[in-house]
Amino acid sequence: MATTERYRVPETLPILPLRDAVLFPDLVMPLVVGREKSIRLIDDALKGDHIIGVVTQKDAQVEDPTPSDLHEIGVAALITKMIRMQDGTLRVIVQGLTRIRIRELVALDPYFKARVRVLYEDYSPSVELDALMQQAKELFEKLAEMVPHISSDLVNVVRNIDHPGRLADVIAHSLRSVTTDEKQEILELVEIRARLERIIYILKKEISIIEVRQKIQSEVKNEIDRTQREYWLREQLKAIQKELGEYDDRQTEVEEFKEKIENAKMPEEVRKVAEKELKRLQKMHPASAEYIVSRTYLEWLTELPWSVETEDNLDVKHAAQVLDEDHYDLEQVKKRILEYLAVRQLKKDMKGPILCFVGPPGVGKTSLGRSIARALGRKFIRISLGGVHDEAEIRGHRRTYVGALPGRIIQGIRRAGTRNPVFMLDEIDKLGVDFRGDPAAALLEVLDPEQNFSFSDHYLEVPFDLSKVMFICTANVTHTIPPPLLDRMEVIELPGYTDDEKLHIARGFLIPKQLDNHGLKPEQLEFTDEALLTIINSYTREAGVRNLERQIANIARAVAKRIVEGALEKEVITPDNVATYLGPPKFFPESAERTAKPGVATGLAWTPTGGDIIFIEATRMAGKGNLLLTGSLGDVMKESAQAALSYIRSKASQYGIDPDVFLNSDIHIHIPSGAIPKDGPSAGITIFIALLSLLTGKNVRPDVAMTGEITLRGVVLPIGGVKEKILAAKRAGIRHVILPERNKADLDEIPAHIKEGLEFHFVKEVDEAVAIAIGPLEAAAGFVIPPKPGEMPAQEFPKEVH
Template sequence: MKRFEVENTVIMPALAMRGLVMMEKMSLHFDVGRKKSMLALQQAMAGDKQIFLTAQKDVLVDDPKEKDLYAVGVVAVIKQMLKGQEGVVHVMVEGLYRAKMVELLEESPALVAEVKEIPVSKRRTVAVEEMEAMMRVIKSLFESYSLLVPKMSKEIILEALGQDTAEGLFESVVYNIMLPFEDRQLLLEANSSYKRLKLLSEVLQRESQVLALERNIYEQVKEQMDKNQRDYFLREQLRVISNELGETDDAREDIETLMDQISAIEHISDDDREKLYKEADRLAKCPPQSQEANVIRTYLETCLELPWDNVTKDTLDLKRAQRILNQDHYGLDKVKERILEILAVRKLSPEMKGQIICLVGPPGVGKTSIGRSIARTMGREYVRLSLGGVRDESDIRGHRKTYVGAMPGRIINALKQAKVRNPLILLDEIDKMGADFKGDPSAAMLEVLDSEQNSTFRDHYIELPFDLSEVLFITTANDLSTIPAPLLDRMEVIELSSYTREEKFQIAKKYLVPKQVKKHGLTAKDISFGQEGVYTLIDRYTREAGVRKLERAVASVCRKTAKKKLSDGFKKVTVNAKALEEMLGPKKYAVTQAAQEDRVGAVTGLAWTSVGGETLEIEVGVYEGTGKIQITGNLGTVMQESAKIAVSYVRGIAKEYGIPADFYKTMDIHIHAPEGAVPKDGPSAGVTMTTALVSALSGIPVRHDVAMTGEISLRGRVMQIGGLKEKSIAAFRAGIHTVVIPQENKPDIAEFDETIQKGLHFVPVRTIREVLDVALTQPEKPQETLPDLVMLGAEPEAVPVISC
């Protein structure tokens, strides 16, 4: 395209530059990629190679119009133009003179503008001294600026400082430093040399301040940067690179999330919150894949998972609670009453805390299931912890987090599982904990179960105090003797005794049978448990304090019924004694019955076992001899001592019952408790041995419908014993009518089942003489012959220990 001159203006191709400002007398290399810009270059090359270069106001505009371009630009000559890769053209130009765009004549296909040269002002507007001062200011500012710019060439600095003209100084400085294109445009538009230098001084001063501030910040960062900060800086760079690659795993966001969660906790002290913040800061400084980072992250996540603020509201409707307890369990009146008392007190005094209850009783009586019912009654979350076999203190308190594989203890894990800070935690089998070289877990439980201390319970792993005072702890045990005294002192003990025959029947009919029938896919049309069948299961196929074996027996009947239904296609099975013998085989246990006649030297005693009460026969044989005393029946030390006390006491009352005064010299005495394979011990057979000994020596029969229990002293006083309810149930089951008990045990009768109270006649006694008055039939006419030793009734099931 040829250049046209019209009234001091020139029409020529124009090129819009993005982010660049061309100065006169300046050589510049740049790349051209837009199509209309390439066409403008081609038109210029076809003519005199001159082109008007002006800057865009907005570098993001791809197709600029006249309003998008600065009016003042530079007319330049194209020195070189090369084609590059991907359609890019490399151009080298040299500025000729400044020009102003009068009008943009064409916008497509290429820019064509009418431009007019801007002459350089020759008029001197300032004094020589002022110009000299301005040049010195520029040189000083440029020198300061060059010290702040890294890798500034010394030749450029020397060249600028050696200039003695305003134009030369301006060109040496502006052409060799990096300035924003907006500042360059202002410098280009300035008409006089002085104005240009003044603008340049402002630009240099501002750029110097920015560079100084930037260097100051950099120096501060550099001074504060240690190894961890350096690693963090590199990680940030790696994060940015990963983001660009689409492989981001923003650990910083996770840390910020942890910080937000820590700040959101309400029920925590400021010191504890600060400790968590410090741990989060440590995590931010650690490499994400390091072992320490994993330990800290796990610790923080565990702490934040604890229910610091979550709490459930107790349901305090006593009528509803009583209805739920009665639906879930038959009997257990004492336990139900205690639970209703807790609810009543909590309703009247919501701030009262710290109830810790220990349910004690033989296996299978419902200790564990009553805990679940209590939780449902109160509307609390339920968590069960089995403590049987726990021998390590860290199971309760956790491990220090510095150990490999450290974790919190069972109490903290239970709270995490419950997700509230006031659940019901059932500590099952607390009497089965033991101590070894790893510590005593029962000692660790002292703080957990102390309502005065557990408000600041510290787990070794968490290391922060957690309030356990709102937790309702229920513990269960079979034997109180194995629980350490300090731990037992912290709990309110409620004893659950053995079920009576009638209670087992009701439990089976209302709970066990419907549960197992449904569980085995049967209906009432398939199987029916009659009264005879249930009683037969209780009496002849099970012998226990609870109902676990009874439930297994019911389940066995249901399994056999299900098999029979699929194989034989029967209509319905009625469970009675005959059907049970066909399904379960011969009866396993004989029903122990009391003797049917009065006997000499044989007395029915009562004993307690871990599966309930039993009748215990004591036999005494007297023979001519030299005063030897023989004790058999696998008796323990305490029971042997009771036998010796009985012999000594009988020597003191021998004349009253027609017993020879020297019997201990002329007669051999043999005391025996049948079932020698079963260990027996305890003091409560003292009255039984004494009665049998008096009967054998005097020949006076003992009433067959009388059973007795009680410890004796050397002076004949009858003392208190334990397990009276279980022993009374055994007497009732054996058909005994009268039970002789110590006077001190009389209050226990009020807690017995109504069936037991009506079915037995209890005779409280203070001395052995009162026992003999009740048990012996003819004290005034002693017999002279020794009795035959006869064992009556079927033998009871062998159990680990019989306690008399």
């Protein structure tokens, strides 16, 4: 360049560290020099050729830089003017000459000196460089129209520059938005084309930023204009209301909140938050969106029952009376509630229990919660968790979200108006999980007595004490509840009802309720016990009483219609006229019919809605020894069928079965209700009996049902769901139940009235079950399988085992 040609750059130069600025070749920059070393460097340079090296520091905050604090590339500069100020500092004007690279430092004191190498630009005119220069100039002119600090004189200077390298340096020096690091990066780009491309990129980015900023400013201005107009209109409206005597100053609302905060008796920590929020509210304009958010938050804080609680009725006799009035049986649940009341009389500050009622639908889990609240004299709140997938449903949304609210727990507490209600979390086994979080994880804090005294809702962001709340959860099954959550709850199982229990419930609760719902008097509609049992057995098949109540309601509606029409004045429902109102029976006692042929056995199954009986059917046809399994069976049940068949084949001669049967026949096992998936190992013994009945040609006794897992050695293993299965057997009219020997202890938990009329036979091996379900079998060579000790002759049952 021209300035470089006029001045020869020495090989060794004093190096002046420059803070937060970058000097470019051919450009002039004023400097303020205040460091002692730098002042001495300037003085010595003015005694010589006035040429120094100017290098930018990597960190402008470093007061005394070391060699590692300097960039490697800088500019050789000429000191054109120096003025010494009264405070000792120097005002210096320097002009950049050319780019230099520090090769090595030769001195550190009294200031830096270094051997340098001049970096020359390799410039060859080309069409591409001309195009880049033209684009850079156009972008710079466009930017100058958008920002005020770029003068028209500078635009003319840039327009007349004909060297691409100098054009890039001048533009980089002129842009205030370009950081020191970005300018240093441009300085280090010796190759001209790369430097121009970098400048064009920076210009485009800066123009885009300014355009977006202008768009935002325009939108904000429009919003401000609208807000100012609304404010002016509101002020006019206030003036009019004041003249009419209707003006309500904002201060009135603030005073109301102050009074509410005082009366709420909040904890000290919460009161400070509320008062701080109220001060913010006072500074806001009522028309602003933030005012509404702040006021809503204060309403939630002041309306929560921080210190309000109902007094518990600890009279055990009264509680027992209320529970008996509302629910028949359920002795275990009633016993637990009465124990809680007794302990509360002895220990006033006892934390509320966290119970989980588990049982099939319709057994009274939800209504039991209402009865407990009534017995205790507490408010009752219920929320359904079925299908809840969002954690915010429990913990609430943070106030930064539009329309944010607290979670369902805090909302329920506010509705209750007390801090010690009975809080029912219905269908807790049906919580879901998705990308919005895990509600079950959020419930861990709610249902933990060691943590819920300081439950923090995301909306409130202050702790709320839930330790006095009695939480009651309900579920149909427990295996879908996460183990950490299940561990925090005291599980109380509610089994299904027997026919006798359903009869009592219908008499004591369902019929009076439906008569009242339909405007009927007891003397207008009566049910005989036989009619109710007909409805229970022929029109409903359930563990609970929900469908039974529905059928009673159907009859009540039909009778009410006939009474209004004048067709009758009183109706007595008997087994003979039940079908008149409910249609033909929907369920039949199939056990005797289904086991009237060889190859059919009755099993006991557990389902989410309670226990049920299943019929396992087997048939044989000509084939090649294949085993066919149908009925939507799972892998475990299929393996049980394979094990049963394998055991029979291994004992074929003892059971009097021709071994060739297995080679020349295909066996098909089917479990009806094929659309319903079935799985589990407990059908193993039933499949075994069905196969043995088929292959020996002997019928299975119609009043025998069984359950148990079997092994290839013929051992019967224990199973689960004994209580539900026994209830299913009783409902189906079964008289004899075969259970694994190791399930004998489970009968202790089953009430005596459920076991009444049933005979239980506990077996260790499948051969014992054969003697009970089918009877002794003759061996192939005429050998009769000897009965085990205590067994009775064929066609008689072994002595009952208790």
